Amino acid sequence: MASKLFEAKKLCAFYGSTQVLFDVDFSIHTGKITTILGANGAGKTTTLRALCQTVRTTGSITLNAGARDVQLVGESTDAIVRMGVAHVPDGRGTFTALSVEDNLKLGAYVRSDKAEVARDMDKAYSRFPRLAERRHQQAGTLSGGEQQMLAISRALMLRPKLLLLDEPSFGLAPLIVAEIFRIMRQINAEDGVSMLLVEQNASLALGLAHHAYLLETGYVALSGPAEQIKSDESVRRAYLGY
Template sequence: MADKLFEAKNLKAFYGPTQVLFGIDFAIEAGRITTILGANGAGKTSTLRAVCQTVRTTGSMTLNAGAGEVQLVGRSTDAIVRMGVAHVPDGRGTFTALSVEDNLKLGAYVRRDKGNVAGDIEKAYSRFPRLAERRHQQAGTLSGGEQQMLAISRALMLRPKLLLLDEPSFGLAPLIVADIFRTMRQINAEDGVSMLLVEQNATLALNLAHHAYLLETGHVALSGPSEQIKNDESVRRAYLGY
């Protein structure tokens, strides 16, 4: 069994006085892809925001990125980024007025090994050749699929231990989605980047991930190996709607 990179216990999250997560437990194994599934409003995006500490949380979240377990609850978002947690938010979040290349350079702003940044930019271009063709183009003029490729590439410029992805398929054409998910699988296999994927398309997510958690109104309703959940007809009908 792989080592645990991340573990949440009794995790609760709040927007002001409104509670949206109700004591959930989940873990992410090092070098593996974990997905969180559920209907709209189940708490999927809130879980990613809790990991990044952009919403108020209680409970425990520990990250073991090589220097022993570190508690994330109560830390600043900036500190968590410096520990190697990168977030690709819903809506991509690119800097639209900057060029593709400047977006990638910004992704590496906390790194100390500045001499390796140029090589990682070229690696991003080799993974997504469309970005190479548009390296000097303003990010805001890219198509939706190209902006998603840029958002993922910019997050990878951090050389993260854990990559958080929020609905990477949303609003994109099926061929573009297939290309992006194929590249995400490649990144996981070749670089060993652990991922926590939130995705509305359960089939896509289960085909990519190793382990899945199903959220229902802020609670974990079910968890297990993705292959097992994908092949359980009663689970698919009850929780995934297909």
């Protein structure tokens, strides 16, 4: 079994005085894809923000950093990025006034290995040829699908241990979604990048992920192997709506 890369215990998250997550326990294994499912308002996006420490949290989030375990609660977001956590937020979050190429360069801002950065940029263009065609184009003029490709590629320029993805299919045409998810599977298989995926399309997410957690109003309602959850008709009807 793969080792645990991240483990959260009794994780609570707050916006001001409003509590959104309640004693959530989950883990992410090295080289695996984990998905968090649930209805709007269940706390999925907040879970990603808690990992990045952009919301107030209590409890424990432990990163297996190799020689030692690191406690992330209380760390700065910048420090967590430097530990290898890359976040692709909902709404893509590209720097719209900058070119595609400059967006990719910004993704590698914490790296000093220029030759490897250049190789990773070539890899991004190879995986997403549309970005290569538009490398000097302003990011804000790209289509929604192209901006999502750019957001994922920019995050990968960090060479992350963990890639956080928030609703990567939102607002995109089915063919574009299928292409992006195919490449996400390829990135996981070829580069061994661990992923935590938040996704409204439960069927799509369960088809990609190895393990799944279902959130319900800030609590973990169910967890298990993604294939098992996908094939359980009673679970699908009760929690996933399909």
